[in-house]
Amino acid sequence: MPSSSQTVIRPLPSAASGIEPMFARTTRTFARHFHDQFGIGVVLSGAQRSASGRGPVEAVRGDIITVNPGEVHDGAPIGGQVRTWAMLYFDPERIGEIALDLSDERSAGLELAHPVRTDPAAASLFRKAFRSLVRGQEQDAMMETLILLVNRLAVRGAGSLQGNSTPIGLRRAQQAIDDDPTTPHSLASLASIADVGRFHLI
Template sequence: MPKEDVHSAVIHPARLNGVEVVDLVSARAFPRHAHDQFGLGVVISGAQRSWSGRGAVEAGAGDVITTNPGEMHDGVPASGAPRAWRMIYLNPSVAGPQLGADAEITQPVIRDHKLRHAVLNLLHTAKAATESDALAVEEALVQTLALLAARYAAAGERPAGVGGGKLARAIARLRDDPAAAVSLEDLAHLEGLSAFQLLRTFVRELGITPHAYQTQLRIRLARRLLAEGRALADVAYAAGFSDQSHLNRVFLRQVGLTPGRYRAALS
């Protein structure tokens, strides 16, 4: 297989509600996207470059990588070669009590031996856990988040690129109903801007276009519906995609695996 075609994503049951563990090996470039959850992981091999609201960074083997809920970011292999990384995604309701109210992780790439060891231990514990081992996962999670909170989290440090007052009405319109068709003129009217001004401001504030942002919202909605066990065709329609094949193409590009595999892994 040509190295640029290398790609594998595996979701593991984590035994705790609101927690998702993913192993990835990929030479693919991931477009700008966001998650509903906090993301915390370790690069196992290779290296990647990323853009985020906290700046452009490069992460290599042994580095801890993080994302905040709603934070736009992307990822490309630093040399075109595959890189491998392991991630744990945490719903805000799970991470919030440990990190603190309204806390944000302040660094997208962290070089910290003690934190790396804690994250790897958490990932191993979560992947190896049986249904009776939920307490062990919870203990590892609390220990890891306590260390993260003490060193790399701060209240009110919301990163750029998440959105704010300048586009509050337009963003709310897209978030309230991601599946709905909406025009650039509609969004511009809400903000009292021309279509060009709205587009330029959107890219400057969030790092992506309104359509790309709407696509992210639709993917996040699709993930929630898939977690409920909904049929793929129903999910495609409910999330605003033209058909199931459209959902498949976009989902694979954004998430790294097909909707069917994603739903099967969660079940």
């Protein structure tokens, strides 16, 4: 964890297993990376520019920011200024539970649809859920808020969380090409990166 006086990246206690609250305040530029979890957050101050699975985006104070597992992204402050944000990182199994709730038990698959979104109602739901998780408030009310939040941000049925991560895998294969476009990538190696068969990749 960075120790610069300009940087605070702090995991916070959580009242629910499989959901990790995090607070960050920094001028740091983050290199491309990905998480194994879903992430939903709000920019609290400042602004940032980042790559995402859907191209370059910018987020300013009040915007919702999201990331899917395996989605390659980075982040840099706009104008070199400090920006702060809060995030909730969800294990895929927890999102799968919410997806089942939203689909009346028909599907455990969903995808967060927008890497950046201006949505004051979603931001308000996020803040309420974040406070509840950190303060250990009543579980049913917290889960209701989380379900409403995910419902506003997700596209359901975008891949099963029970082992079929095709949309995420295909983005990884695309990222491998984008990261090194001059190298000839074999179909077999890209299919392996995407974790799908060659026919499916084509």
